[in-house]
Amino acid sequence: MDGLTPSEQREFQSVVERRQMREFMTMYSNLVQRCFDDCVTDFTSKTMNNKEEGCISKCVEKWLKGSERMGQRFAEQNAAMMASGGSLGGASK
Template sequence: MDGLTQSETRELETRLQKRQVKEFMGMFSSLVDGCFVSCVDDFSSKALSGRENGCLSRCVQKYMNATARLSERFQENNALMQQQQQQR
Protein backbone atom coordinates (compact mmCIF):
# COMPACT_ATOMS: atom_id res chain seq x y z
CA MET A 1 0.00 0.00 0.00
CA ASP A 2 2.92 2.26 -0.70
CA GLY A 3 2.01 5.64 -2.08
CA LEU A 4 -1.32 5.90 -0.26
CA THR A 5 -2.08 8.59 2.25
CA GLN A 6 -3.20 7.65 5.76
CA SER A 7 -6.76 8.56 4.85
CA GLU A 8 -6.66 6.44 1.69
CA THR A 9 -5.19 3.52 3.62
CA ARG A 10 -7.98 3.71 6.22
CA GLU A 11 -10.61 3.90 3.46
CA LEU A 12 -9.10 0.86 1.72
CA GLU A 13 -9.00 -1.12 4.98
CA THR A 14 -12.62 -0.19 5.72
CA ARG A 15 -13.74 -1.31 2.26
CA LEU A 16 -11.81 -4.58 2.58
CA GLN A 17 -13.39 -5.29 5.97
CA LYS A 18 -16.88 -4.62 4.60
CA ARG A 19 -16.20 -6.93 1.66
CA GLN A 20 -14.94 -9.69 3.96
CA VAL A 21 -18.07 -9.41 6.11
CA LYS A 22 -20.26 -9.53 3.01
CA GLU A 23 -18.42 -12.61 1.69
CA PHE A 24 -18.64 -14.32 5.09
CA MET A 25 -22.37 -13.64 5.31
CA GLY A 26 -22.85 -15.05 1.81
CA MET A 27 -20.89 -18.18 2.73
CA PHE A 28 -22.83 -18.56 5.99
CA SER A 29 -26.13 -18.07 4.18
CA SER A 30 -25.20 -20.75 1.63
CA LEU A 31 -24.31 -23.15 4.43
CA VAL A 32 -27.58 -22.54 6.28
CA ASP A 33 -29.70 -22.78 3.14
CA GLY A 34 -27.98 -25.90 1.83
CA CYS A 35 -28.03 -27.83 5.09
CA PHE A 36 -31.59 -26.77 5.94
CA VAL A 37 -32.93 -27.88 2.55
CA SER A 38 -31.00 -31.17 2.76
CA CYS A 39 -31.86 -32.07 6.34
CA VAL A 40 -35.08 -30.48 7.57
CA ASP A 41 -38.28 -31.92 6.16
CA ASP A 42 -40.65 -32.43 9.11
CA PHE A 43 -42.47 -29.29 10.16
CA SER A 44 -44.92 -30.95 12.53
CA SER A 45 -42.88 -29.80 15.55
CA LYS A 46 -40.87 -26.72 16.53
CA ALA A 47 -37.99 -28.93 17.64
CA LEU A 48 -35.62 -30.73 15.31
CA SER A 49 -35.83 -34.50 15.30
CA GLY A 50 -32.79 -36.58 16.21
CA ARG A 51 -32.33 -37.50 12.54
CA GLU A 52 -32.50 -33.85 11.48
CA ASN A 53 -30.05 -32.85 14.21
CA GLY A 54 -27.59 -35.54 13.14
CA CYS A 55 -27.97 -34.63 9.48
CA LEU A 56 -27.36 -30.95 10.21
CA SER A 57 -24.26 -31.74 12.27
CA ARG A 58 -22.81 -33.91 9.49
CA CYS A 59 -23.71 -31.35 6.83
CA VAL A 60 -22.05 -28.48 8.68
CA GLN A 61 -18.96 -30.61 9.42
CA LYS A 62 -18.64 -31.63 5.76
CA TYR A 63 -19.03 -28.02 4.66
CA MET A 64 -16.38 -26.84 7.13
CA ASN A 65 -13.99 -29.63 6.10
CA ALA A 66 -14.51 -28.85 2.42
CA THR A 67 -13.96 -25.13 3.03
CA ALA A 68 -10.76 -25.83 4.98
CA ARG A 69 -9.45 -28.15 2.25
CA LEU A 70 -10.33 -25.65 -0.46
CA SER A 71 -8.47 -22.95 1.46
CA GLU A 72 -5.41 -25.22 1.81
CA ARG A 73 -5.39 -25.99 -1.92
CA PHE A 74 -5.77 -22.30 -2.75
CA GLN A 75 -2.79 -21.47 -0.53
CA GLU A 76 -0.73 -24.28 -2.09
CA ASN A 77 -1.52 -23.08 -5.61
CA ASN A 78 -0.85 -19.46 -4.66
CA ALA A 79 2.56 -20.40 -3.20
CA LEU A 80 3.40 -22.40 -6.34
CA MET A 81 2.45 -19.50 -8.61
CA GLN A 82 4.58 -17.09 -6.56
CA GLN A 83 7.50 -19.51 -6.71
CA GLN A 84 7.15 -19.82 -10.49
CA GLN A 85 7.06 -16.03 -10.87
CA GLN A 86 10.20 -15.64 -8.78
CA GLN A 87 12.05 -18.15 -10.98
CA ARG A 88 11.39 -16.06 -14.11
Template sequence: MDFSRFNAAEQAQLNRVIEKKQMQDFMRMYSSLVDRCFNSCINDFTSKAIGSKESTCLTNCADKFIKHSERVGTRFAEYNAESHTSQQ
Protein backbone atom coordinates (compact mmCIF):
# COMPACT_ATOMS: atom_id res chain seq x y z
CA MET A 1 0.00 0.00 0.00
CA ASP A 2 1.27 3.45 -0.87
CA PHE A 3 1.00 5.79 2.11
CA SER A 4 3.30 8.43 0.62
CA ARG A 5 0.50 10.96 0.26
CA PHE A 6 -0.03 10.95 4.04
CA ASN A 7 2.13 12.75 6.58
CA ALA A 8 4.13 10.79 9.18
CA ALA A 9 1.44 10.95 11.87
CA GLU A 10 -1.24 9.73 9.44
CA GLN A 11 1.03 6.93 8.23
CA ALA A 12 1.66 5.83 11.81
CA GLN A 13 -2.08 5.87 12.54
CA LEU A 14 -2.82 3.82 9.41
CA ASN A 15 -0.14 1.31 10.37
CA ARG A 16 -1.65 0.94 13.85
CA VAL A 17 -5.10 0.36 12.34
CA ILE A 18 -3.72 -2.24 9.93
CA GLU A 19 -1.79 -4.02 12.69
CA LYS A 20 -4.87 -4.10 14.90
CA LYS A 21 -6.96 -5.53 12.05
CA GLN A 22 -4.32 -8.17 11.33
CA MET A 23 -4.26 -9.19 15.00
CA GLN A 24 -8.06 -9.43 15.06
CA ASP A 25 -7.99 -11.58 11.91
CA PHE A 26 -5.31 -13.83 13.40
CA MET A 27 -7.24 -14.24 16.65
CA ARG A 28 -10.45 -14.99 14.73
CA MET A 29 -8.64 -17.64 12.67
CA TYR A 30 -7.00 -19.16 15.76
CA SER A 31 -10.31 -19.24 17.62
CA SER A 32 -12.00 -20.89 14.64
CA LEU A 33 -9.22 -23.49 14.46
CA VAL A 34 -9.50 -24.32 18.17
CA ASP A 35 -13.29 -24.49 18.04
CA ARG A 36 -13.44 -26.64 14.91
CA CYS A 37 -10.72 -29.09 15.92
CA PHE A 38 -11.93 -29.42 19.52
CA ASN A 39 -15.50 -30.14 18.42
CA SER A 40 -14.32 -32.62 15.78
CA CYS A 41 -11.68 -34.47 17.78
CA ILE A 42 -12.35 -34.37 21.51
CA ASN A 43 -14.95 -36.96 22.48
CA ASP A 44 -13.80 -38.51 25.74
CA PHE A 45 -14.39 -36.33 28.77
CA THR A 46 -13.70 -39.05 31.35
CA SER A 47 -10.07 -37.93 31.69
CA LYS A 48 -8.13 -34.67 31.68
CA ALA A 49 -5.61 -36.24 29.32
CA ILE A 50 -6.02 -36.22 25.55
CA GLY A 51 -6.01 -39.73 24.11
CA SER A 52 -3.72 -40.80 21.27
CA LYS A 53 -6.58 -40.91 18.74
CA GLU A 54 -7.68 -37.43 19.82
CA SER A 55 -4.12 -36.15 19.62
CA THR A 56 -3.67 -37.53 16.11
CA CYS A 57 -7.02 -36.06 15.08
CA LEU A 58 -6.07 -32.65 16.50
CA THR A 59 -2.74 -32.67 14.65
CA ASN A 60 -4.40 -33.62 11.36
CA CYS A 61 -7.19 -31.08 11.85
CA ALA A 62 -4.76 -28.24 12.60
CA ASP A 63 -2.54 -29.18 9.65
CA LYS A 64 -5.50 -29.22 7.25
CA PHE A 65 -6.84 -25.93 8.62
CA ILE A 66 -3.46 -24.22 8.22
CA LYS A 67 -2.91 -25.60 4.72
CA HIS A 68 -6.41 -24.48 3.75
CA SER A 69 -5.76 -20.98 5.11
CA GLU A 70 -2.46 -20.78 3.23
CA ARG A 71 -4.14 -21.90 0.01
CA VAL A 72 -6.94 -19.36 0.39
CA GLY A 73 -4.35 -16.64 1.07
CA THR A 74 -2.38 -17.63 -2.02
CA ARG A 75 -5.51 -17.61 -4.20
CA PHE A 76 -6.54 -14.25 -2.78
CA ALA A 77 -3.10 -12.81 -3.58
CA GLU A 78 -3.28 -14.20 -7.13
CA TYR A 79 -6.77 -12.76 -7.62
CA ASN A 80 -5.65 -9.42 -6.21
CA ALA A 81 -2.62 -9.34 -8.52
CA GLU A 82 -4.81 -10.20 -11.53
CA SER A 83 -7.37 -7.53 -10.71
CA HIS A 84 -4.64 -4.87 -10.32
CA THR A 85 -3.08 -5.94 -13.65
CA SER A 86 -6.40 -5.81 -15.49
CA GLN A 87 -7.17 -2.33 -14.09
CA GLN A 88 -3.99 -0.83 -15.53
Protein backbone atom coordinates (compact mmCIF):
# COMPACT_ATOMS: atom_id res chain seq x y z
CA MET A 1 0.00 0.00 0.00
CA ASP A 2 2.98 2.32 0.46
CA GLY A 3 3.49 2.58 -3.28
CA LEU A 4 -0.06 3.76 -3.92
CA THR A 5 -1.25 7.32 -4.17
CA PRO A 6 -3.83 8.48 -1.59
CA SER A 7 -6.53 8.19 -4.26
CA GLU A 8 -5.46 4.64 -5.12
CA GLN A 9 -5.35 3.74 -1.41
CA ARG A 10 -8.94 4.99 -0.95
CA GLU A 11 -10.08 3.04 -4.01
CA PHE A 12 -8.31 -0.09 -2.79
CA GLN A 13 -9.88 0.30 0.67
CA SER A 14 -13.30 0.74 -0.91
CA VAL A 15 -12.87 -2.45 -2.96
CA VAL A 16 -11.78 -4.39 0.14
CA GLU A 17 -14.74 -3.09 2.17
CA ARG A 18 -17.23 -4.00 -0.57
CA ARG A 19 -15.75 -7.48 -0.84
CA GLN A 20 -15.88 -8.00 2.92
CA MET A 21 -19.52 -6.86 3.00
CA ARG A 22 -20.41 -9.18 0.12
CA GLU A 23 -18.71 -12.12 1.85
CA PHE A 24 -20.47 -11.32 5.13
CA MET A 25 -23.86 -11.11 3.42
CA THR A 26 -23.26 -14.42 1.64
CA MET A 27 -22.25 -16.07 4.90
CA TYR A 28 -25.27 -14.60 6.72
CA SER A 29 -27.63 -15.67 3.93
CA ASN A 30 -26.25 -19.21 4.00
CA LEU A 31 -26.69 -19.37 7.79
CA VAL A 32 -30.29 -18.15 7.58
CA GLN A 33 -31.11 -20.60 4.80
CA ARG A 34 -29.50 -23.55 6.56
CA CYS A 35 -31.15 -22.91 9.93
CA PHE A 36 -34.52 -22.25 8.28
CA ASP A 37 -34.32 -25.46 6.23
CA ASP A 38 -33.30 -27.48 9.30
CA CYS A 39 -35.77 -25.99 11.78
CA VAL A 40 -38.94 -24.68 10.15
CA THR A 41 -41.25 -27.52 9.20
CA ASP A 42 -44.78 -26.36 10.02
CA PHE A 43 -46.26 -23.94 7.53
CA THR A 44 -49.82 -24.06 8.90
CA SER A 45 -49.23 -20.85 10.88
CA LYS A 46 -47.66 -17.55 9.94
CA THR A 47 -45.59 -17.57 13.16
CA MET A 48 -42.95 -20.02 14.31
CA ASN A 49 -43.78 -22.33 17.18
CA ASN A 50 -41.61 -22.65 20.29
CA LYS A 51 -39.86 -25.77 18.97
CA GLU A 52 -38.86 -24.01 15.74
CA GLU A 53 -37.68 -20.89 17.57
CA GLY A 54 -35.57 -23.01 19.95
CA CYS A 55 -34.10 -24.95 17.04
CA ILE A 56 -33.14 -21.75 15.21
CA SER A 57 -31.54 -20.30 18.35
CA LYS A 58 -29.48 -23.47 18.84
CA CYS A 59 -28.57 -23.61 15.14
CA VAL A 60 -27.29 -20.03 15.11
CA GLU A 61 -25.48 -20.44 18.45
CA LYS A 62 -23.79 -23.62 17.26
CA TRP A 63 -22.75 -21.99 14.00
CA LEU A 64 -21.35 -18.93 15.77
CA LYS A 65 -19.38 -21.08 18.23
CA GLY A 66 -18.05 -23.17 15.35
CA SER A 67 -17.00 -20.06 13.44
CA GLU A 68 -15.32 -18.64 16.53
CA ARG A 69 -13.44 -21.90 17.10
CA MET A 70 -12.38 -22.03 13.46
CA GLY A 71 -11.04 -18.48 13.75
CA GLN A 72 -9.10 -19.45 16.86
CA ARG A 73 -7.60 -22.51 15.16
CA PHE A 74 -6.69 -20.41 12.13
CA ALA A 75 -4.93 -17.91 14.40
CA GLU A 76 -3.13 -20.73 16.21
CA GLN A 77 -1.99 -22.30 12.93
CA ASN A 78 -0.92 -18.92 11.58
CA ALA A 79 1.09 -18.18 14.75
CA ALA A 80 2.72 -21.61 14.58
CA MET A 81 3.57 -21.11 10.92
CA MET A 82 5.10 -17.69 11.62
CA ALA A 83 7.08 -19.09 14.55
CA SER A 84 8.49 -21.82 12.31
CA GLY A 85 9.65 -19.32 9.71
CA GLY A 86 6.54 -19.38 7.54
CA SER A 87 6.91 -22.89 6.17
CA LEU A 88 3.89 -25.15 5.78
CA GLY A 89 5.95 -28.35 6.00
CA GLY A 90 5.57 -28.84 9.76
CA ALA A 91 1.80 -28.37 9.85
CA SER A 92 0.79 -31.82 8.52
CA LYS A 93 -1.59 -34.02 10.46
